[in-house]
Amino acid sequence: MIPINKREKPKVLTDALHELRSTPSAVVCWGEVRNQRPIREALCREQGGLCAYCMRRIDPDSSHVEHIIPQSACEPGQDVAYDNMLAVCDGNEGAGDGSALICDRARRDRALVVNPLKPETLRGIKYYGNGKIDSDDEAVRKDLNETLNLNCEAAYLPQNRKAAIEALNEWMKSSASRRSIVSACKKRRDGIEESELKPEYAGALLYFLDRRIRRG
Incomplete structure (x- = not known):
């Protein structure tokens, strides 16, 4: 999960x-x-x-609108407020098993502490080499593991994160000498942050890039 910077409300919504x-x-x-x-x-x-x-790839046809403040808890006008909207995946809805649901399909209308529109709630998030996501904050950890079910193996989330992390590690090993690896990591990190189309599981990639940069 990474911070999301809201842009101007689309004219089609205003209209x-x-x-x-x-x-x-x-x-x-x-x-x-x-x-x-x-x-x-x-x-x-x-x-x-x-x-x-979950940071899986989505597009306008494979996504739907999620409300940070659940519609069931919205004050009048909040469910049409653009700053209350996110785009999310299908939540693994076709899995046929409630325990395999992820993201908003797992969340339903429960309140969240973790919020990609509030970067301070993301600062304690960390990733492991096995693809698991975790947090030092107990409330955020509960959101990640239970409310959003972001370590769901039935949806292949840890497995796919692990593959992305391993590919990044291979790139680090082969891309540059020790003297220039920090510079290369900074360039790659900046590229991800500035990209209009970010790589899947960008949160995990940025976490390990930043960790390598801090090592020097």
């Missing part, structure tokens, strides 16, 4: 809300917003094409 508010007896809520695909497009762009929680 949709104006239409609803101009229509007598219309209910202003997310379910009444027509043509939601351009909104998913905007969310996917600002997230670098990654699910806000």
Whole structure:
């Protein structure tokens, strides 16, 4: 999980809300917003094409809108507020087993402490070479392991993170001499952070790049 910087609200959402508010007896809520695909497009762009929680690849057709404050707990207008929206994956919904659900499908409407829109909640997150995600903060650890189920082996999350980490380690071994490896890692880290289309499991990659940079 990495911080997400919200961009300007898409015009299509502004127009949709104006239409609803101009229509007598219309209910202003997310379910009444027509043509939601351009909104998913905007969310996917600002997230670098990654699910806000598990960091798997998503696009406007394979994602849906998640509300940080659950719709069941929203005050009037909160469920159509762009700064309350994220794009997330399908949550492994086709797995046929509730224990295999991840991200918002596992979360349902439970409150979260961890929040990619609040970088301070992400600072204690760490990754292991086996692909597991964890946190020093007990509440965040519960969100990662239970509420969002981000160590779900049935969804291949640890396995796929491990593969990404191992590929990064191989790159570190072969890319540069010890004298220049820090510079190479900084360049790669900056490339990930600035990229419009980020690599899958970018959170784990950035974690290990930063760790290598700190070692000097």
